[in-house]
Amino acid sequence: MIDVQNVSRAFGMLRAVDDVSLSVGEAETVGIIGTNGSGKTTLLNLITGYLQPTSGRIVFQGTDITGLGPRRVTALGMARSFQIPQLYTGLTVLDNILIAIAAHSGRSADFWTPMYRSDCVTKADELLALFGLRDQAAATVSNLPEGRRKVLDVALSVILEPKVLLMDEPTSGVSARDKFSVMDTLMPALKEGGVTTIFVEHDLDIMERYAERAVVFDGGKIIADGPVADVLARPEVRRAVLGEG
Amino acid sequence: MSEPSTRPSLPLAAIVAFAVIAILPLFLSDWISFLIALALAKGAVVLGVVLLLRGGLISFGHALYFAIGAYAVGFLANRFGIGEALVGLPLATIISALVAAALGLLLMRFRGIYFAMLSLALSMILYTVLIKFYDFSGGTDGLSVRGFTLAGAAPAHPGLVQYYLVLVLTAAVVYVGARFLASPLGYLMQAVRYNEIRIEYLGASASQAILASYVISGAISGLGGALVAYLVGHVSPELAFWVSSGDFVFVAVLGGTGSVFAPLIGSIAFEFVKNYALKFSPNTWQLTLGIFLLVVIYFQPQGLWGLLTRLRAKLRRLRQ
Amino acid sequence: MNILPIILIDGITFASWLFLVSAGITFIFGVLRILNVAHGSLYAIGAYLGATFILQFGGQEQHGWVTLLLLVLAATVVGLTLGPLIERLFLRRVYGEDEVIGLLTTFALFLILEDVIRLIWGIEPYLVEGPFRLFGRVRVAGIAFAVYPFLLTIVAIVAGFLLWFVIHHTSFGREVTCVINDREMAGALGINVPRIDLIAFALGTFLAALGGAFTAPMMSAEPGMGVSVIVLAFAVVGIGGLGSIGGAALGCIIVGIARASAVQLFPEIELFVIYALMVAVLLWRPQGLFGAIELRKI
Numbered sequence: 001m002i003d004v005q006n007v008s009r010a011f012g013m014l015r016a017v018d019d020v021s022l023s024v025g026e027a028e029t030v031g032i033i034g035t036n037g038s039g040k041t042t043l044l045n046l047i048t049g050y051l052q053p054t055s056g057r058i059v060f061q062g063t064d065i066t067g068l069g070p071r072r073v074t075a076l077g078m079a080r081s082f083q084i085p086q087l088y089t090g091l092t093v094l095d096n097i098l099i100a101i102a103a104h105s106g107r108s109a110d111f112w113t114p115m116y117r118s119d120c121v122t123k124a125d126e127l128l129a130l131f132g133l134r135d136q137a138a139a140t141v142s143n144l145p146e147g148r149r150k151v152l153d154v155a156l157s158v159i160l161e162p163k164v165l166l167m168d169e170p171t172s173g174v175s176a177r178d179k180f181s182v183m184d185t186l187m188p189a190l191k192e193g194g195v196t197t198i199f200v201e202h203d204l205d206i207m208e209r210y211a212e213r214a215v216v217f218d219g220g221k222i223i224a225d226g227p228v229a230d231v232l233a234r235p236e237v238r239r240a241v242l243g244e245g
Numbered sequence: 246m247s248e249p250s251t252r253p254s255l256p257l258a259a260i261v262a263f264a265v266i267a268i269l270p271l272f273l274s275d276w277i278s279f280l281i282a283l284a285l286a287k288g289a290v291v292l293g294v295v296l297l298l299r300g301g302l303i304s305f306g307h308a309l310y311f312a313i314g315a316y317a318v319g320f321l322a323n324r325f326g327i328g329e330a331l332v333g334l335p336l337a338t339i340i341s342a343l344v345a346a347a348l349g350l351l352l353m354r355f356r357g358i359y360f361a362m363l364s365l366a367l368s369m370i371l372y373t374v375l376i377k378f379y380d381f382s383g384g385t386d387g388l389s390v391r392g393f394t395l396a397g398a399a400p401a402h403p404g405l406v407q408y409y410l411v412l413v414l415t416a417a418v419v420y421v422g423a424r425f426l427a428s429p430l431g432y433l434m435q436a437v438r439y440n441e442i443r444i445e446y447l448g449a450s451a452s453q454a455i456l457a458s459y460v461i462s463g464a465i466s467g468l469g470g471a472l473v474a475y476l477v478g479h480v481s482p483e484l485a486f487w488v489s490s491g492d493f494v495f496v497a498v499l500g501g502t503g504s505v506f507a508p509l510i511g512s513i514a515f516e517f518v519k520n521y522a523l524k525f526s527p528n529t530w531q532l533t534l535g536i537f538l539l540v541v542i543y544f545q546p547q548g549l550w551g552l553l554t555r556l557r558a559k560l561r562r563l564r565q
Numbered sequence: 566m567n568i569l570p571i572i573l574i575d576g577i578t579f580a581s582w583l584f585l586v587s588a589g590i591t592f593i594f595g596v597l598r599i600l601n602v603a604h605g606s607l608y609a610i611g612a613y614l615g616a617t618f619i620l621q622f623g624g625q626e627q628h629g630w631v632t633l634l635l636l637v638l639a640a641t642v643v644g645l646t647l648g649p650l651i652e653r654l655f656l657r658r659v660y661g662e663d664e665v666i667g668l669l670t671t672f673a674l675f676l677i678l679e680d681v682i683r684l685i686w687g688i689e690p691y692l693v694e695g696p697f698r699l700f701g702r703v704r705v706a707g708i709a710f711a712v713y714p715f716l717l718t719i720v721a722i723v724a725g726f727l728l729w730f731v732i733h734h735t736s737f738g739r740e741v742t743c744v745i746n747d748r749e750m751a752g753a754l755g756i757n758v759p760r761i762d763l764i765a766f767a768l769g770t771f772l773a774a775l776g777g778a779f780t781a782p783m784m785s786a787e788p789g790m791g792v793s794v795i796v797l798a799f800a801v802v803g804i805g806g807l808g809s810i811g812g813a814a815l816g817c818i819i820v821g822i823a824r825a826s827a828v829q830l831f832p833e834i835e836l837f838v839i840y841a842l843m844v845a846v847l848l849w850r851p852q853g854l855f856g857a858i859e860l861r862k863i
Contacts (some may be wrong), residue, residue, distance in 0.1 A: 047444070070442070070445040074445070077447045086446065087439075088436045088439040090435070091432075095432060099429070099433060099447070103433075103449040108454065109430060109454075111424070112428055114424075115427060144279065160448065225398040301665070303668065354851055355847070355851060358600050361665075362802075364598075365796070366800060366844055369800075371837075376836075377837070401568040414643070529680050530680075531677070531680045532676065532680035532681065535675070537842050538672070539655065542659070
């Protein structure tokens with residue numbers, strides 16, 4: 001599905017991603033873990049085209065997508081949620097969802113029919129219910145607490161019904177109670193839909209519960225890649241991620 | 246500043262306002278009627294500015310389209326002897342839309358201050374051309390616009406006919422604007438203001454949304470300019486000068502960006518204040534306007550429309 | 566007649582004249598993130614005040630060097646009074662808001678100042694040719710040029726050099742650079758940002774007023790002079806990149822030479838060429854020649 005081939009990205013002297021190769025197959029669920037600054041978010045930025053690699057290639061379903069911007073990559077079937085939620089802060093939650101729905105159904109150039117069409121609003125309502133955001137539908141995003149914003153951010157990426165979903169720390173900032181309820185609803189749905197899921201996480205519990213395969217980053221390189229329980233038990237992994245030992 | 250979601254249902258107030266404005270000429274002097282028509286036509290230009298302001302883009306060069314529309318009518322009447330509005334108005338609108346499409350391709354890559362500065366430069370280019378090429382444009386003298394006809398008929402009271410023409414067309418422009426603001430593109434423009442990255446990650450293009458909005462904006466403003474040309478009976482290069490663009494932005498802020506009607510209210514307020522300020526104190530009318538603008542910026546940034554909305558909410562609370 | 570020296574000299578003197586105003590605008594934008602539409606009015610006030618000082622105290626003939634000091638004094642007065650006044654009373658309230666708001670605030674100030682100028686000085690131009698005549702003429706490559714514009718060039722170069730020196734070699738300059746790069750961080754580091762804002766705006770005002778003051782002997786102080794200079798300055802600053810003084814200098818030279826060439830070869834397009842250049846440069850480099858592109862971190 002996605003084939004990252006010897007990708008590197010340097011910022012001046014700093015090699016944020018150092019000769020990384022990674023292959024993710026269809027419908028796999030992969031968790032990426034590693035300490036802050038180990039290159040995880042940079043990898044997502046590279047895969048989705050927000051950054052250009054300084055060397056290497058990225059192939060998606062046989063197409064070379066290296067350096068294509070986020071818009072083209074999204075059009076090819078990839079969606080992404082962010083570590084810092086990227087939302088339309090001055091608009092309401094419902095507006096955010098409706099805009100995403102309109103974009104997904106190709107209505108971005110429509111300047112005549114109202115956005116608040118009954119079928120779109122119904123669909124939006126379903127999504128809000130799915131993510132537990134119904135009560136905040138009319139709230140302006142800038143007034144939302146961080147956890148709710150994170151959930152909305154994930155919701156926007158899911159609306160696109162992507163083939164590949166990349167999530168950057170989907171549960172960070174989300175309250176302990178919501179964390180699991182959102183993931184419990186989301187992950188099985190993704191699995192059922194055959195969506196290839198790659199998520200970056202700090203939280204080992206989340207990793208163990210929802211990932212099938214773990215990829216460990218340290219200093220811009222991948223130091224481990226394999227079945228989740230297996231990898232997380234390795235001492236060098238626990239040292240790199242938790243500082244144990 | 247969060248914009249309220251706009252549904253395109255025609256408020257009762259708008260119908261009432263239309264009716265009131267329609268019967269005003271029966272009671273008011275010709276000069277006041279002229280001022281109202283002028284304010285409405287210019288209000289259309291300001292609506293063009295407001296459509297872009299929704300996206301956080303400030304066009305400091307919209308006088309370009311104002312002038313293009315006006316001079317299209319001017320050329321037609323002065324150089325070709327065609328004063329027929331049913332020819333001049335569509336022509337002005339189409340030419341403005343075409344220019345906006347071409348320039349939009351350039352401008353859509355810019356944001357913020359650079360968008361403002363570049364739009365200013367483009368309008369100044371037109372200004373310098375209009376000033377220098379006398380044979381082409383009449384230079385600083387400008388062109389007179391005579392021989393106004395509507396559907397082939399030269400009216401006995403051209404001012405009155407123009408008044409109703411402006412009223413009807415402004416209403417049409419407002420309707421188009423309202424549908425635009427309530428549409429996916431209208432909301433996408435608001436999204437451009439808050440987060441372009443998210444737009445790209447939804448598979449949509451902020452630049453293309455801006456281009457589409459810019460074309461509609463240019464067309465509306467060109468139509469406004471054409472109407473003003475018929476009303477005033479004369480076009481001159483000042484129409485394209487940067488201060489003229491500044492006035493449109495001024496009125497946009499004065500009226501507020503919260504509704505399609507706000508630019509019209511702002512424009513009427515502006516024209517009347519300017520008219521009386523000029524009469525009573527010609528040396529300080531700019532000073533007055535400047536202070537007025539500062540007051541709005543500091544104390545009522547949502548403009549007159551915001552003030553009206555607040556008053557309406559207060560009245561509602563008082564009734565309860 | 567060999568037009569190359571004419572183009573060069575005319576171009577450089579035009580560039581010097583524009584530089585003082587443009588440097589002020591771009592510097593103020595760098596620090597305060599506000600594009601000052603009223604900068605042309607400050608330039609005009611410098612011109613009117615400079616003319617007034619010369620007419621009151623200078624006597625127009627012999628004591629030529631005194632008149633130059635009077636011009637600098639006029640600019641200083643404007644910089645020390647109007648600068649802080651405007652910054653404190655009007656601009657301080659809109660920091661941190663949308664760029665649009667800053668632009669509109671300075672546009673309002675422009676409207677106000679234009680009328681204030683008319684109220685104080687009336688609508689007749691103020692001619693103070695004394696300093697201009699004092700310096701006589703010189704022959705370069707067989708053509709006679711007035712010397713005074715060269716003086717303007719020297720003033721521009723000295724001002725540019727002083728500005729560069731202050732920014733790169735003083736502690737104040739280092740603080741200003743911090744504020745330009747990251748306002749919030751600068752505040753967190755303990756830099757007195759409001760003080761820097763005030764001084765920066767006063768300095769920019771002084772430069773504009775200096776440009777105006779030294780223009781008065783050359784072109785007289787007259788209504789509307791601020792209006793025409795400001796769009797030229799915008800073009801230059803757009804070409805050079807907002808916030809870059811070096812860019813402003815380069816932009817001035819490019820615009821100066823281009824305009825001088827047009828005047829000699831194709832007079833109709835004299836004004837047109839400046840804005841066309843700006844559009845061309847921005848087409849090629851959307852952030853201006855030395856402007857910075859910012860990629861948001863996600």
